[in-house]
Structure formats: structure tokens, C-alpha cells
Amino acid sequence: MRSQQETEMEIFEVLQPGAYTTIQDRGRFGYQQYGVPVCGRVDPFAYEVANALVGNFEGHAVLEATVLGPTLKVTGRGLMAVTGGDLTPLLNNMPLPMWESVSIQPGDMIQFKGLKSGCRAYVAVAGGIDVPVVMGSRSTYVAGMIGGVDGRPLAAGDRLMKGKGAGKAGVRVPSDLVPAYPKELEIRVILGPQDDYFHEGIERFLSTTFRVSPKADRMGCRLEGDPIKHREGVEKSIISEPSVPGGIQVPADGQPIILLVEQTVGGYTKIATVISSDIGKVGQAKTGDRIRFRQVALEEAHRILKMEEEKIQTITRSIAP
Amino acid sequence: MYDKPRFLLAGDRGLLVEFGAAIDPEINRKVRQIFLALENSPIDGVGEVIPTYRSILISYDPMQTDPSTLTREILDREKRLDELEIPPPETTEIPVSYGGEFGPDLEFVARHNKLTPQQVIEIHTSGTYLIYMIGFTPGFPFLGGLSGRLFTPRRENPRQLVPAGSVGIANNQTGIYSIDSPGGWQLIGKTPIKIYNPKGTPPMLLKAGNFLKFKGISREAFDEIAARNRDGNL
Secondary structure, three states, rough: OEEEEEEOOOEEEEEOOOOOOOEEEEOOOOOOOHHOOOOOOOHHHHHHHHHHHOOOOOOEEEEEOOOOEEEEEEOOOOOEEEEEEEEOOEOOEEEEEOOEEEEOOOEEEEEEEEOOEEEEEEEEEEEEEEEEEEOOOOEEEEOOOOOOOOOOEEOOOOOEEEEEEEEEEOOOOOOOHOOOOOOOEEEEEEEOOOHHHOHHHHHHHHHHEEEEEEOOOOOOEEEEOOOOOOOOOOOOOEEEEEEEEEEEOOOOOOOOOOOOOOOEEEEEEEEEEEEHHHHHHOOOOOOOOEEEEEOOOOHHHHHHHHHHHHHHHHHHHOOOO | OOOOOEEEEOOEEEEEEOOOOOOOOOHHHHHHHHHHHHHOOOOOEEEEEEEEOOOEEEEEEEOOOOOHHHHHHHHHHHHHHOOOOOOOOOOOEEEEOHHHHOOOOHHHHHHHHHOOOHHHHHHHHOOEEEEEOOEEEEOEEEOOOOOHHEEOOOOOOOOOEEOEEEEEEOOEEEEEEEOOOOEEEEEEEEOOOOOOOOOOOOOOOOOOOEEEEEEEEEEEHHHHHHHHOOOOOO
16 A cells, blocks of 8 residues: 555557547636537536545546446556446456555556446546646537547547646445436436426326436436427527536427536526536436436435535545645 | 525536526616626636526536635626726617528518518518627627517428528517528618628627618629628738
């Protein structure tokens, strides 16, 4: 458990990119009025913990792998941690412990053998993945062609650099604080902003178990279930207005879409909004998972958020040097 | 325009302020004024503010403030709008080379509206367009003010790739593609100006609440401006 002083250098060569692996940090702020969404990690808890485990506390960039993880050849000495959904990470063909910091050496091979739970895994390295900062962030925004590696998901042959950092191997998150990423989720919501476009629709929305459709990405998670009906006589679309992560759009077909992090404006009615503490859970939902919604009051959402932030701080403090 | 703004919850970190129920220049002017009032005298705990057609989203940190405080602060600023020094909207001129390879649908738009291509250009360049909001793709302006003489439906077959800078018409809207993307608008021309340049300072040329005019330029002038702007700023 010796401390490792790290320097800037190349850390990974991408042998296979996986299904959809991007570089993400906390997000890009200040440009939504110009149509640039926040982007950033979809699961804030897994992201913050991955970084803390390797001694990163400043919103460093990590890899966000989706469903099928990448194959990475380690090209530099360093410290890494994998958190989030269990995509079965392997180090040199042996199970790589998740939620724990691990030393890596040139020649090591990192692979992911398949999805066990959740949907997105986070790979942090001490010092952070280093790519140019574009408009204040390293987050990849593929539709806007910015951030990450040339504004695109990773591709075979990419060589990734890391920044300066230091941390210790063998730091672990207590097992009771590791999320389970179950296949049945209860997601807490605040009604609105367009709950007045629905009557019975709201009861239907709160009593239906929805299934996550295959059409889910970083922009939005589409659900399937009993269609939610708008109130008689109201328009089914609205004048385009700002969107927030977690907004639940109900288009004319009644099948809800939970917005994630890549949309700034939209013209669909939003029956409710996922509380910010539960957006990461939505980001870990995969095709076929089941989601039920539970309404909470704003004050309760704020209490939950405070508890969630304290939980991250507790973990961070227990890990910090 | 509503007598009083409506305040709607957008989750636990967002407050949506609505000023009216229509796409209307007066309502959008109010959006711009409140947006600038918030920029000039920010509210503690407020992060990003997004102006759109008839509403503004206020993102806030619930550990620092709450919707009732925000509501009070916004109504207070609304009352004092006259005291706040709000600069008049700016008008940006966008040079456009119309027709030819840049505007493959100019002839169609002309035929559809029983005009000559030259008349389409004259009408399109004589308008002053309100930038209601920016979105859809980075820097893409939603414009109001297209002459009814140019309304044209979208193409039946959208193009796989519309180059950034292309100027198009779709129904009662006109706009500029900010990035290379698929698209179904009728293309009438192209501007050599980058309205979205991630490496530029600022990265975006246009701002919601301001105005825009199109100016016809020759193909030679297009090439000259494009060469000058190749890697540089706006």
C-alpha cells in the first residue's frame, strides 16, 4: 500500500473501443443558452467515487463505458479504479476488483467480459484522463463534435494520456455503500413542469411499471408501458422550452422518455422530473429493466440530495490522504 | 403576455419562469430583459440560466437557495426593469452566397412560391429576424420573421449531410445549420461565417434576443471570407 507519485504520461492504448466508451467529467457549464448541453457523467455517484479512489478530487475526466466495455492495453505505470455497473472487468484475465484502487503496469491488459448489473462503468486513473479542455470541460459531446478524443467515442488505436496524480493501491469502498443496480427500480419524481396537461394520466404514470426500451442513450432513456394520455383538448406539444436532466417527456404516443444529459431544449410536454439524486439510477438502467415512479415533494427531494452529497463526502473523506 | 409570470418546478434544481403562452416578439423581449437583469445582478445560488421563446430556466443549488427565494428575487427584478441598464438588442449581419451548389433548393423555393430566384433572395435579405432562442444543435438559431411569401415545406427526402453554414427554409422558419448534420430544410444558400466554432472566443456568434439580417454576397466574396476565417475566430 505504498503511495505512488504519478507523472503525466501515456496510460492506455485502446485495442477495442467497446460498444460506446466516452471520456466524461462533471460536465460543461455555461453554454446551455447557446445550445450546448452539460453532458458529463450520467452516474454522478459512481463517477465521484471512482475518482476519489485514485486520489482525484477536482472533477477529473474518466472513461464511461456502456454495456460492452473496451479492451485497454496499459502503457504506463499508474493507479486505476472501476466503479458503476458491473461489466465484469478483468486485469490480465483475472477478475479486477471493482470499487477499489488497483496498481497497473505497462503490459497489463484490461478487458470487460460482459454485463452483470447496471449499464455504465467508470474507469478512473490517478491524475485523470487528459484530453484538451473545450469550453471548460473534457466531456465528450458526440453530436456537437467536441470534447474527449476529437469529439467522438473511443476508437481502436487511440492512445490516452493521464495527468499528474497520486494515490494508494488497495483503497476500498465499504461494501454497504456500493450500489446494487437492481433490475427493478423505484425512481422518485417531482411533478411538472407540465403536469397540468394530464389528469388521469398522472395516476397512470405513477401506477404503471415501465420497461426500459432498447432506445436508450446519453440523451434520453425511452420507456414502454401503458400509454399515458394527455387531458382532452390540450395540445400534445408545447412551445420549445429549456430541458433539464431528468425531465420526463410524454410525446403524443404516450410512451415516456427520461431525458439525461445531452439536450438543452425540447417541445414535448413533461409530466414530471426525476429528482437529481436518482438520475444516476436511470443512467444505469438497461434494456428490459423495470421502472416505477414515486412522487415526492420538493422539500423531500432536497433532503435526499443533502443525504446523497453527505454520503459521497463520507466516502471521499475516508479515502482522502 | 401573462399579467404575472408563472413559476413552474423543473425538478429539484430548476425553476421555469414563463412569461406568456405564444411565440411573440414582445414576450421574447421580456425573456431577454429578465435574462440580462439576472446577468447584471445575479442571484446567490443560481447557476446556468437558459432563455427560450417565452420562458427562462433558472438552475439553482438547493443547498444555497430555494424556489420561493428565487421567485421573490425575480419578481423584484421584473419590477425594477426600468432602473436596470439593459443594452438594446444587437443586429448581426450574416453574408450568404445564394443558389448554385450552396443553395440547391433555391429554384424549388422560387417555383413553390411563384417567384424568381432573384425575388427569393431579395425577400430573404430584406427581412430582420428575431433570434428567439438557440438550441437543437450548438449555436443553431430559431428565427422569427420569415416573410409569408417564402414559406416552403420541408424536403420529402431529408439529406444525409447538410454542411455547416447552410441557410435553409422549413415551413415558416428560416435558419442556419451550425454543424454538419442530416437535415430536411430547403437549402437556399450558405454563409462562410462559422456561427459555431468550439475553438473560438466566444464559440458562438449569436445570442438569444438579438436580431439577424442576411446579406447576399458573390461566390468570390464567399471564398475570400472562408479563407480568412478558416481557423480563426468569428
